[in-house]
Structures are given as structure tokens and as C-alpha cells.
Amino acid sequence: MHSLYIVVDRLEDWAPYYPSSDLVTVEAYLTLPESKKAGKTQVINLCRDYDYLGTGYYCSLLAEARGQRVIPSIRSINDLANHHYYRLYDNNLDKYLGKYPAGYGQPDTEYFGIKIFFGRVSYPPLEKLARRLFELYPSPILNVEFKRGERWEIVGITPGNLAELNENEQNQFAEAIDAYSRKIWRKPRSRKRFRFEMAILYNPQEEFPPSDTKALKNFIKAGNDLGLDVDLIDKNDFARLLEYDALFIRETTAIDHHTYRFAKRAESEGLVVLDDPDSILKCANKVFLADLLSAHGVPTPKTQLIIRDKPLDFDELEQSFGYPLVLKIPHGSFSRGVVKAHGREELENQCRELFKESAILLVQEYVLTDYDWRIGFLNNRPIYACKYFMARGHWQIYNHSSDKAKGKSGGFETLAVHEVPKDVVKTAAKAVKLIGDGFYGVDMKQIAGRNVIIEINDNPSIDSGVEDDYLGEDLYRIIMEEFVRRLERKHSAYA
Structure with a gap:
């Protein structure tokens, strides 16, 4: 069964390139027999016309209906049709341009354009811009036009046409599609014991990551045991999301941040994702949380x-x-x-x-206490509990007050959930239901007969020897089992 279709309007559009058994015309692709529609398949849609209800549009539409992964997606096609709103997606996009890129065109040029092939461009000063535009509009070929006023700015973004490339551009396209396809399908076919593919987004340079290196290895092992092929990816791997069935974010999240863009894109492409973008939106802002909890009568300081x-x-x-x-x-x-x-x-x-x-x-x-409670929830079920003690001589768990104390934190005690006072778990559960059914950590304090919510974390810490101190490997398995459950539910809906 095919794992890749390269779809063109006419076979002669592919004439400048090496023959490929993956090549099909759009007519052949749209009329595939049922036996060739199923399975995990990637589609590279190189049709000439992406206009609404054009052949390219129908190619991507039916690919998504068949549960296949297609570039460009319908969302990307629609976004490109409204490219004038690109600032809604990234208000800082023009910062990648800077001053007029020396060496490109003539010094007195008022307009110039580039072609981006799978996120790659031949002009090094615009490589970061090319990657960012490919993140926003994943498409095989992008035509980008620039105009110089007080500064350079983007005035047009449109999908490119394979049949209109000159010889030099054909060489660039060939190199780009080869790199892109090798990156996506580079895994040996012998690894078929895995039912699903998962990406864990992390930042190896993060000062306080949600999971340390050993915990990440434990997640990978637990996933492998359950039939998940787990890869670690970082912020530079945005274009690889289509490789995977699920995304697990193990990097501190924020709205104006690549973690949110990863979550948003993963959700739009049908991946199972924790943290989902809605949970990030709700948990990342303490103003929103304070108002939400107050409106529903959940006690807070x-x-x-x-x-x-x-x-x-x-x-x-x-x-x-x-x-x-x-x-x-x-x-x-x-x-x-x-x-x-x-x-x-x-x-x-x-x-x-x-x-x-x-x-x-x-x-x-x-509110002065010796420790904060942290109750971890997954799918509205408490799965672990910790006491985090204040840093020595400080009123918070983490002490950022001086260079000498920077990064120091207090001790901890990990307990079984059933050892936690029932009213603590009950209050935490009430708060979590206002957010969703994802993976959360609820921080609480107990004072004078009150249980008050301090915050709800959409990306709670799971560090080896801390949060897993009671459950051990079972904690990682519980989390990965939830991914498998959601993946099986999702795929059964397409069956």
C-alpha cells in the first residue's frame, strides 16, 4: 500500500525530475479504489490550481476526508487565499526582513520576489523568514513578494506552480522535495511494531523544563511498550508535525510562543495533543484564571x-x-x-x-504556608499528589531573589492520591473541570480551614524522582495510556 502520493495535474509537469512510482495524476488520485484509500499516507499536492473547488482544492479536501496527511491542507489553502491577514498569525513577521537584504537584486529595486520550496530558500538572509512562512502556510511552493517603503514589507503570498519553474528553480525544488520526503519517511520500515507515532516537544536548553532528561526517557519507554513510536522534537521541527499522530508538549507553554503555535497546528491537523491550545489559553494567564474561578465559586486567596x-x-x-x-x-x-x-x-x-x-x-x-499542594489530573482524574515545600529562607517554592539563590527550590513529598485530604482533591477537581479534560497540575494551599487554589498549570512538572516518587514507571504509563486511548478512539471514528 502506498505511503506517499505525489499528485500533479499532468504527468508532464514532473518531466524535469526523476521518475517516481509515487507519482499520480489528480484524476487518478481522486478516483482511487477503496483498497488504496486507507492506511497512513502522505499526499504532496502539486496541482496547478488551489482555487476554491479547483482540482488542487479537491485533492486536499478528499485527502483529509480519507484520513491522509496532505500538504497543503485545506486550512493552508484557505489561509493563502486570505494572505493579507497574515499579521493575525504573526504580528512580528516583518522583523525577519530587517533592512534591504544586501546582494539580492539591485540596490534601487522597489519590488522583489522569492520562491520558497518546502520552507527552503536559496538566499541565506531570508532563511528564517522562509521557515516561518512555511510554518504559517505549509505548502510545497510559496511565491512571496516584497515592497520597499519606509522599510521592506510583504505584499503578497501565493501558492506556486510546479509547471512555471525555470531550470534553476527546478533544481532547488528537486533538492527541497528530496530533503522533505527523506525527513518525513526516513524511518526504517522494520519499525512496524508501533501502531502510532508521537512527538514530544521539548527544549534541551530550558532552565526549568517540565520534565528532566530521565523523565523524557521514561515517557519514551512507556510509549514504546504501548505501541507508540516516540520522537523528541524541538522548536525547529514545526514542519515535521505531519509525521505524527500525537503531540505531547514538555516545554513551558505561553501564548506568544512557539509552543502555542505547535499546539494550534497539531490540533488543526487532527493530532491528539496535550496541552491542547484551549487549555494553554485558559491556564497561561492568571487574570483569566482568577476571574474564571471567582465566577464559579472556587475558593482562591x-x-x-x-x-x-x-x-x-x-x-x-x-x-x-x-x-x-x-x-x-x-x-x-x-x-x-x-x-x-x-x-x-x-x-x-x-x-x-x-x-x-x-x-x-x-x-x-x-498566604504563608510551609508547602503547596500539587494535585495532578489527567482526563479529570487525579493521578498523583505532591507537597512542594518553600525554598529555605524564602516564601516561595523557587527562589529567584538573588544570584546566589537563583534556581534553588524547596524539598518535596510525594504521596498516593488516597493519602491526600478528600476536601483538597475535591476542590482541585472542581477547578480542573472548568479548564477541560487534559493534563493539569493544580496548586493549592490549606489555611485556617480553607482550601484555596493558587493556580492551574496546563503543563505540570513530571521529573524523575519527584512526581513519580510514589507511582514510579506507572505514572508514565498512565499518561501514555491516555494518549493511546484517545488515538484509538479517534481512529475508530474513521473506520
Whole structure:
């Protein structure tokens, strides 16, 4: 059974290239017999016409209907038809252009264009831009036009036509499709014992990663045992998402970040993904979480929003919260962007500094405890529990207050879920249901008979010897089993 179809309108469009058994006309592809439609198949759609209801459009449409992976996808075709809105996808795209790229065209040129082949371009200064455009619009050939005003900017992005390439461009295309196809289908056929392919997105340079190296190896082993072929990928592997059936993000997430773009694209391509983009949106911003939890009666420390452009009533804040009080930026993680103020002068100074990062801050009552609870949930079921103790001589789990203490954290105690007070688990479960059915870590404190939610993490830590201290290898297996369950459910729906 074919694992690849290269689809063209006419066989002569492929005449400049080596013959390929994977080559089919669009007519032959659209009328494939049922026996050749099933299975894991990649489709490279090189039709001349991607217009709505054109042959290229129908090629991608039926590929997706058959459960095949196609480039360009229907989403990419539609996005390219509305390329003037590209800034909605990446408002900083023009930063890759910089000044006029020296050496490209003539110095007095007001317009110029490039062709991008599977994310590759022949002009090195525009390589980063080419990769980013391919991430936004995965398509075999992209024509990009530029215009110079006060600075260079993109004025057109359209899909390219294989039949219109000159000899030099044909050579570039041949090299690009060869590299792209080898990258996607480079795995030996002997590895068929795996039912599904999974990517784990990680950052080997991250200071506080959600999972350490040993934990990542444990995830891979657990996945292999369950029939998952697991690869580690990083931010440079965006174009490889079509290789996989599932994406597991093990890098600290944020909205204005490649992790969110990976999650969004994976979801749109039908992959099973944790963290899903909706969970990232809900959990990544403490302002949203505070309002969500308050609206549903989930207990939290006393909290108030303050706005940069609105005059602050410090007297009212002091009367309402007293000292010390806590200030938080909405998007901090691992105790970053969370500070304590002991008096008026310190409060004013901290507000001034934090408002440089965010237009909105949270003021929160100071809750002193020896430890925070972390209850891990997967598919709305608690699967592990930890106590995270405060860093020595500090009021937070992580101490970022000085270079000497930087990165130091407190101890921990891992427990069985049934050893946790029932009211703690019950409160955490109530909060998680407001987010979704993904993988979350709920941080809580117990004070004076109250259980209060501090935050909900969409990307909770799983480190070897910490969160797995009670369950061991079973914790990794539980998480990977959920991926398998979702994959089997998804694929049974297509059967």
C-alpha cells in the first residue's frame, strides 16, 4: 500500500525530475479504489490550481476526508487565499526582513520576489523568514513578494506552480522535495511494531523544563511498550508535525510562543495533543484564571486586578489587603513575576517595575504556608499528589531573589492520591473541570480551614524522582495510556 502520493495535474509537469512510482495524476488520485484509500499516507499536492473547488482544492479536501496527511491542507489553502491577514498569525513577521537584504537584486529595486520550496530558500538572509512562512502556510511552493517603503514589507503570498519553474528553480525544488520526503519517511520500515507515532516537544536548553532528561526517557519507554513510536522534537521541527499522530508538549507553554503555535497546528491537523491550545489559553494567564474561578465559586486567596492606565488608590489596597501583600504578572511561571511588598514604598516600586511587563497586575493576599499542594489530573482524574515545600529562607517554592539563590527550590513529598485530604482533591477537581479534560497540575494551599487554589498549570512538572516518587514507571504509563486511548478512539471514528 502506498505511503506517499505525489499528485500533479499532468504527468508532464514532473518531466524535469526523476521518475517516481509515487507519482499520480489528480484524476487518478481522486478516483482511487477503496483498497488504496486507507492506511497512513502522505499526499504532496502539486496541482496547478488551489482555487476554491479547483482540482488542487479537491485533492486536499478528499485527502483529509480519507484520513491522509496532505500538504497543503485545506486550512493552508484557505489561509493563502486570505494572505493579507497574515499579521493575525504573526504580528512580528516583518522583523525577519530587517533592512534591504544586501546582494539580492539591485540596490534601487522597489519590488522583489522569492520562491520558497518546502520552507527552503536559496538566499541565506531570508532563511528564517522562509521557515516561518512555511510554518504559517505549509505548502510545497510559496511565491512571496516584497515592497520597499519606509522599510521592506510583504505584499503578497501565493501558492506556486510546479509547471512555471525555470531550470534553476527546478533544481532547488528537486533538492527541497528530496530533503522533505527523506525527513518525513526516513524511518526504517522494520519499525512496524508501533501502531502510532508521537512527538514530544521539548527544549534541551530550558532552565526549568517540565520534565528532566530521565523523565523524557521514561515517557519514551512507556510509549514504546504501548505501541507508540516516540520522537523528541524541538522548536525547529514545526514542519515535521505531519509525521505524527500525537503531540505531547514538555516545554513551558505561553501564548506568544512557539509552543502555542505547535499546539494550534497539531490540533488543526487532527493530532491528539496535550496541552491542547484551549487549555494553554485558559491556564497561561492568571487574570483569566482568577476571574474564571471567582465566577464559579472556587475558593482562591483574596484577589484584585489593578490596571496600569488607571490611577491606583494605594490607601484602598492597604486597607483591603494589609501587608505583606503579593503582586503577580499574569503570565509568570515557576515563581517568576511574583513579588511581595511589605510597605507603601515597596508596593509603589514593585508596581512600577511590573507594569513595564504587563498592563494588568494581580494583587493577592499573602498566604504563608510551609508547602503547596500539587494535585495532578489527567482526563479529570487525579493521578498523583505532591507537597512542594518553600525554598529555605524564602516564601516561595523557587527562589529567584538573588544570584546566589537563583534556581534553588524547596524539598518535596510525594504521596498516593488516597493519602491526600478528600476536601483538597475535591476542590482541585472542581477547578480542573472548568479548564477541560487534559493534563493539569493544580496548586493549592490549606489555611485556617480553607482550601484555596493558587493556580492551574496546563503543563505540570513530571521529573524523575519527584512526581513519580510514589507511582514510579506507572505514572508514565498512565499518561501514555491516555494518549493511546484517545488515538484509538479517534481512529475508530474513521473506520
